[in-house]
Amino acid sequence: MYNKLQYISQGNTVEQQLQNIQQALDAGCDWIQMRFKNQSEKNIFTLAEATKILCEEYLANFIVNDNVPLAQQIVADGVHLGLTDMKIPEARAILGATKIIGATANTFEDVLFQTQNGCDYIGLGPFQFTETKEKLSPILGLEGYTSILNKMKIENIPTPVYAIGGITLENIESLMTTGIHGIAVSGMITKSNQKEKLIQELNQKLYANVIV
Ligand SMILES: Cc1ncc(COP(=O)(O)OP(=O)(O)O)c(N)n1
Ligand SMILES: Cc1ncsc1CCOP(=O)(O)O
Numbered sequence: 001m002y003n004k005l006q007y008i009s010q011g012n013t014v015e016q017q018l019q020n021i022q023q024a025l026d027a028g029c030d031w032i033q034m035r036f037k038n039q040s041e042k043n044i045f046t047l048a049e050a051t052k053i054l055c056e057e058y059l060a061n062f063i064v065n066d067n068v069p070l071a072q073q074i075v076a077d078g079v080h081l082g083l084t085d086m087k088i089p090e091a092r093a094i095l096g097a098t099k100i101i102g103a104t105a106n107t108f109e110d111v112l113f114q115t116q117n118g119c120d121y122i123g124l125g126p127f128q129f130t131e132t133k134e135k136l137s138p139i140l141g142l143e144g145y146t147s148i149l150n151k152m153k154i155e156n157i158p159t160p161v162y163a164i165g166g167i168t169l170e171n172i173e174s175l176m177t178t179g180i181h182g183i184a185v186s187g188m189i190t191k192s193n194q195k196e197k198l199i200q201e202l203n204q205k206l207y208a209n210v211i212v
């Protein structure tokens with residue numbers, strides 16, 4: 001089963017991105033999604049190559065946001081695809097059965113569509129307002145998660161769900177009661193001055209009810 005914490009990278013330059021990714025890995029993150037928007041192909045490729053090496057060194061999962069050909073070229077562990085990105089069957093045909101394909105959802109209908117197309121996990125959000133992404137879909141709040149996760153239970157859809165969007169440490173306990181598997185976060189980790197402590201606290205909350 002997948003780890004419960006995914007770090008989504010941020011930064012306006014290759015150097016900033018790499019610094020943020022390195023710090024997240026040093027602090028104990030073991031799943032990185034490289035998200036580098038509005039950049040030249042060269043910059044994106046340079047960052048992807050460096051991130052791949054770093055993630056190998058730290059034994060971390062490495063997935064690429066949006067870009068299936070890049071994920072294939074650098075042999076990443078997978079991709080995350082939104083509703084307007086490449087469709088999952090096409091991505092699956094390119095990447096094969098063993099790669100992770102995450103998919104975005106904002107409604108139960110999106111969950112049905114993405115799971116029927118064979119995604120490996122759902123990124124469900126936004127939970128609340130965030131400055132990290134422009135043109136946000138409607139905010140779900142705790143009520144939205146409760147309703148969508150309940151419908152997933154009723155329909156026996158076992159795909160793991162990651163909550164995303166403006167999540168803070170204080171939100172985790174209540175979010176976990178809805179039945180989500182984990183969280184995908186960017187700002188909370190990037191902006192923290194005590195990343196190692198934060199990641200320990202996040203993992204404590206995320207794994208609180210896991211019996212080993
Ligand atoms: C884990 C996770 N969930 C959702 C998203 C959002 O993807 P998308 O809707 O394609 O938006 P962009 O990230 O491409 O702006 C995500 N990246 N990761
Ligand atoms: C990529 C994305 N998709 C929906 S919200 C979001 C941004 C998540 O970042 P943050 O944790 O900083 O809100």
Ligand SMILES: [Mg+2]
Nearest residue numbers: 066081082085
């Ligand atoms: Mg996308």
